[in-house]
Amino acid sequence: MSKQKPSYDAGRIEASRQEVWERRGDYEAPTPGEGQARVYIKPSSPFTSGNLHMGHVRDYSIGDAYARFRRARGDAVLLGFGFDAFGLPAELAAIERQEPPADWVAQCGERMLGQMKRLGFSFDYDRVFYSSDEGQYRWSQWLFLKLLEHDLIYREDATVDWCDTCQTTLASIQVEDGRCWRCHNEVRLIRRPTWFLRITPYLEENDRNTERLQNWDDLALSTQRYILGRSDGVEVDLEGDGGPLTVFTPHRGAAGRADFVLLSPRHPQIDAWVQDAGVRDELDQMRSGGWDRSARDARSVPVFDTGSAVVGPGGSELPVLVSPLVDARFGPTAAFGIPAVDEADRDLAARIERVPSWEGPEAEEGEVEGGEAPDAGAVEGAREAKRYRANDFSISRQRSWGTPIPVIHCDACGAVPVPEADLPVVLPRDIKPTGEGNPLAERPDFVDVECPRCGAAAKRETDTLDCHFDALWLWVPAAVPPADRAELMFEHPDLKEWLPSERLVAGGDSGGFVFDQRIVTKALRDIGPFAFMEDGEPFAGCLFHEMVIADGRKMSKHLGNVVNPDELVERYGADTVRLAILYAAGPAKTLNWSDGSLRFANRFLRNLWTYSQDRFAALEDTPHDAEAAADTEFMRDRLRKWCENGLERITADTEQLQMHKAVRNITRLFERIQDFEKRVAKRRGQLDRADAEAQIAALVLLARALAPFAPHTAEELLLASGLDEATVLPARWPDSAPIPVTTESPAPSA
Numbered sequence: 152m153s154k155q156k157p158s159y160d161a162g163r164i165e166a167s168r169q170e171v172w173e174r175r176g177d178y179e180a181p182t183p184g185e186g187q188a189r190v191y192i193k194p195s196s197p198f199t200s201g202n203l204h205m206g207h208v209r210d211y212s213i214g215d216a217y218a219r220f221r222r223a224r225g226d227a228v229l230l231g232f233g234f235d236a237f238g239l240p241a242e243l244a245a246i247e248r249q250e251p252p253a254d255w256v257a258q259c260g261e262r263m264l265g266q267m268k269r270l271g272f273s274f275d276y277d278r279v280f281y282s283s284d285e286g287q288y289r290w291s292q293w294l295f296l297k298l299l300e301h302d303l304i305y306r307e308d309a310t311v312d313w314c315d316t317c318q319t320t321l322a323s324i325q326v327e328d329g330r331c332w333r334c335h336n337e338v339r340l341i342r343r344p345t346w347f348l349r350i351t352p353y354l355e356e357n358d359r360n361t362e363r364l365q366n367w368d369d370l371a372l373s374t375q376r377y378i379l380g381r382s383d384g385v386e387v388d389l390e391g392d393g394g395p396l397t398v399f400t401p402h403r404g405a406a407g408r409a410d411f412v413l414l415s416p417r418h419p420q421i422d423a424w425v426q427d428a429g430v431r432d433e434l435d436q437m438r439s440g441g442w443d444r445s446a447r448d449a450r451s452v453p454v455f456d457t458g459s460a461v462v463g464p465g466g467s468e469l470p471v472l473v474s475p476l477v478d479a480r481f482g483p484t485a486a487f488g489i490p491a492v493d494e495a496d497r498d499l500a501a502r503i504e505r506v507p508s509w510e511g512p513e514a515e516e517g518e519v520e521g522g523e524a525p526d527a528g529a530v531e532g533a534r535e536a537k538r539y540r541a542n543d544f545s546i547s548r549q550r551s552w553g554t555p556i557p558v559i560h561c562d563a564c565g566a567v568p569v570p571e572a573d574l575p576v577v578l579p580r581d582i583k584p585t586g587e588g589n590p591l592a593e594r595p596d597f598v599d600v601e602c603p604r605c606g607a608a609a610k611r612e613t614d615t616l617d618c619h620f621d622a623l624w625l626w627v628p629a630a631v632p633p634a635d636r637a638e639l640m641f642e643h644p645d646l647k648e649w650l651p652s653e654r655l656v657a658g659g660d661s662g663g664f665v666f667d668q669r670i671v672t673k674a675l676r677d678i679g680p681f682a683f684m685e686d687g688e689p690f691a692g693c694l695f696h697e698m699v700i701a702d703g704r705k706m707s708k709h710l711g712n713v714v715n716p717d718e719l720v721e722r723y724g725a726d727t728v729r730l731a732i733l734y735a736a737g738p739a740k741t742l743n744w745s746d747g748s749l750r751f752a753n754r755f756l757r758n759l760w761t762y763s764q765d766r767f768a769a770l771e772d773t774p775h776d777a778e779a780a781a782d783t784e785f786m787r788d789r790l791r792k793w794c795e796n797g798l799e800r801i802t803a804d805t806e807q808l809q810m811h812k813a814v815r816n817i818t819r820l821f822e823r824i825q826d827f828e829k830r831v832a833k834r835r836g837q838l839d840r841a842d843a844e845a846q847i848a849a850l851v852l853l854a855r856a857l858a859p860f861a862p863h864t865a866e867e868l869l870l871a872s873g874l875d876e877a878t879v880l881p882a883r884w885p886d887s888a889p890i891p892v893t894t895e896s897p898a899p900s901a
């Protein structure tokens with residue numbers, strides 16, 4: 152009699168498992184037991200755009216599989232999550248829909264959380280937070296005040312990148328190839344009073360630590376090095392019209408062959424070198440915009456001659472030029488122009504009258520020219536030196552959907568910090584931005600206040616903090632129980648349990664966020680609250696993954712190639728989508744989405760489902776014969792070895808978050824289990840009960856190994872194998888392959 156075998160109905164299976172998880176609170180962050188490893192896994196924090204895109208699905212499928220794996224190994228796991236809810240994307244969407252951004256953000260968050268639950272991601276949903284909640288941005292303001300108090304935030308009239316389309320300033324990290332990170336239009340430079348985050352004091356430590364980080368994959372590390380932008384070389388102290396000047400070059404042996412010196416327009420001593428009124432105008436023009444940030448090519452980048460000179464290392468006078476090309480290469484410093492060895496310098500020289508054009512032979516950088524010794528231009532007294540391209544960045548925005556900056560401007564006292572007891576400075580919830588100007592500045596109920604110091608009439612700062620600032624600490628709140636967050640955030644005792652995060656899983660484009668999160672952790676360590684994180688590193692491990700594209704191009708509404716995860720889940724089920732996105736490519740590779748991997752994953756799950764159900768059902772009616780069992784014992788032993796090897800590989804793959812390999816090894820193990828049956832049948836005509844039992848043990852092992860990746864299907868299969876709910880959950884990760892090989896009764900002698 153064959154039992155009723157349910158067909159693979161992903162919708163039904165997934166709803167039933169999710170109901171159990173939610174009812175039992177399986178994924179609430181546990182109180183760690185004695186000696187239990189604490190693992191805080193931090194996936195990326197999305198903007199509240201209203202829809203998960205496939206990049207999110209990739210991110211959370213990796214993070215969730217890793218979280219489930221660590222839980223199955225007996226570790227205390229916190230899979231925390233929050234929304235980066237302030238900022239332009241939400242504000243612009245709200246303008247389009249003519250509603251307050253707060254309402255838009257709430258709707259979007261709700262919808263996205265629904266999508267995440269439907270995909271079966273095991274976040275602790277009770278801990279979800281929005282950076283735009285009053286209880287959250289109160290702490291962004293607290294952080295601002297602390298950093299201000301410790302001179303890590305400052306305000307100055309500065310040249311900043313400005314996007315005309317978005318009507319706001321941008322941090323240089325938000326300018327990609329001269330274009331706005333959000334709207335991709337060209338940006339220009341303007342001068343205005345601006346708040347800055349000072350990162351320079353921690354660049355060297357970030358540099359040192361980057362070389363020591365364990366469990367960071369190559370992609371993540373290379374982004375950290377790129378953002379740091381370190382150049383090694385030598386520096387020389389010179390004297391000239393503007394006083395002393397220290398000049399750097401990456402060409403160690405060539406400083407003596409310099410033809411000019413190039414100053415950054417942001418060099419701290421620039422004013423001493425720009426005296427002439429006409430030259431002053433040139434500098435102002437360079438600073439106030441008018442030049443295209445994408446023109447970093449030395450043949451078109453802005454450059455002007457100050458008319459000043461320094462006495463070069465060889466005693467000859469070197470003209471002093473100004474160009475932002477220095478910033479793009481070495482940060483806001485001064486550098487030697489050495490056309491003899493540097494192609495960019497050669498191009499610049501050709502554009503400046505006072506500098507002789509380079510007539511020497513063309514050569515690659517660093518190559519020896521004209522048969523001279525490699526150190527022909529070495530300079531006595533040159534010191535080893537390095538420069539970092541990374542620099543302090545602006546955190547001021549002239550938009551209304553952001554954390555209000557807790558500062559009051561008083562005519563008598565200047566910029567006065569809002570006292571901590573007066574936090575939060577509340578952002579009016581009913582603001583309806585129009586896209587024109589900053590509506591905060593037009594609200595007397597927000598702007599007009601008393602000076603906290605002298606009591607005179609004063610004005611609130613109306614710049615808000617860029618969401619990049621909120622993101623500096625977005626990895627913290629999930630580790631604090633929601634009920635305690637109002638009272639205690641940065642000093643909550645649980646932080647010592649969960650921090651640093653064991654693993655950050657984020658998109659390859661989050662390098663800038665991560666770099667600055669590493670900086671601010673060091674600042675908070677030195678200020679006090681994070682003193683327990685000695686190395687100042689928020690993430691003990693880090694996995695960056697590339698994005699998901701379609702038809703070889705970035706997904707966009709414009710191109711009509713957007714893959715909607717909801718439609719895929721509706722059609723194939725969450726497990727298929729998760730498995731497909733994990734299987735399709737390794738994290739370091741851009742994933743070009745195709746339905747091929749989807750069909751592969753779906754076929755695998757259906758086959759495994761039907762095959763396992765059939766074997767579970769047939770076991771009861773499978774006869775046992777001692778002689779037959781003895782004859783196939785070596786085959787069962789081989790099955791055991793296959794299982795052991797497979798498990799070992801899948802475990803190692805998953806530990807290293809190489810989920811594409813793990814999934815491939817899972818599908819291979821299934822092939823071997825099928826192969827075992829074929830071989831036994833070929834030898835004996837049919838399986839003995841001993842063979843069937845071994846095979847079922849192998850299928851159960853396979854289901855356990857599948858559980859982190861396709862949790863609904865795997866758990867339902869474990870239940871179907873006869874395990875009860877309590878044994879299945881939490882599903883334990885097998886540390887060995889318990890495949891029965893020998894039979895109970897010894898085989899009769901021949």
Ligand SMILES: [Zn+2]
Pocket residue numbers: 314315316317318331332333334335336
């Ligand atoms: Zn823009």
Ligand SMILES: [Zn+2]
Pocket residue numbers: 561562563564565602603604605606607609
């Ligand atoms: Zn005052």
